Amino acid sequence: MVKSVIMHAGAVALWVSYAGFGASGQATSDGLKVIAVAEVETRQTQDGREIVRLAPATRVAPGDEVIYTLEIRNSGAVTVRTPTVVYPVPAHMRMVADSATGPGTEVSFSVDGGHRYLSADEHVAPDTYTHMRWQFKNDLKANSVAFVRFRAIVK
Numbered sequence: 001m002v003k004s005v006i007m008h009a010g011a012v013a014l015w016v017s018y019a020g021f022g023a024s025g026q027a028t029s030d031g032l033k034v035i036a037v038a039e040v041e042t043r044q045t046q047d048g049r050e051i052v053r054l055a056p057a058t059r060v061a062p063g064d065e066v067i068y069t070l071e072i073r074n075s076g077a078v079t080v081r082t083p084t085v086v087y088p089v090p091a092h093m094r095m096v097a098d099s100a101t102g103p104g105t106e107v108s109f110s111v112d113g114g115h116r117y118l119s120a121d122e123h124v125a126p127d128t129y130t131h132m133r134w135q136f137k138n139d140l141k142a143n144s145v146a147f148v149r150f151r152a153i154v155k
Contacts, residue, residue: 031076034085037069064154071147074140083140085148086114086133093152095126102148105134
């Protein structure tokens with residue numbers, strides 16, 4: 001028997017901080033908003049070629065790989081100085097090694113609930129990660145968006 005899990009990516013807490021201040025939830029008072037989208041790869045053959053597309057991860061089973069994309073949107077009127085986005089590993093999931101990416105970011109991981117962060121070079125098993133942190137090297141201008149991504153497998 002295969003047990004299914006319903007994915008609710010938007011139901012987890014996350015932290016966004018900038019200029020020394022932090023905020024919890026999916027939106028901050030200064031116009032910075034983070035939206036998480038959970039998707040799975042689908043494969044189809046068309047004209048003899050395999051086409052890979054992303055589809056919403058509405059139902060997944062143990063062993064399935066889910067791709068999470070975080071959209072970090074600055075809908076405010078001012079630039080946000082070098083934001084930091086922290087996101088917990090979703091419940092019933094384990095991280096895929098070396099899958100957390102984001103252009104212009106430095107990625108680190110926590111194994112203790114977000115109290116301390118380690119770089120990927122510190123060789124901690126990805127299945128022990130509790131949180132990921134993306135530290136942007138650049139500012140996020142007003143009315144702009146950035147994307148970061150990671151992969152996780154259903155336990």
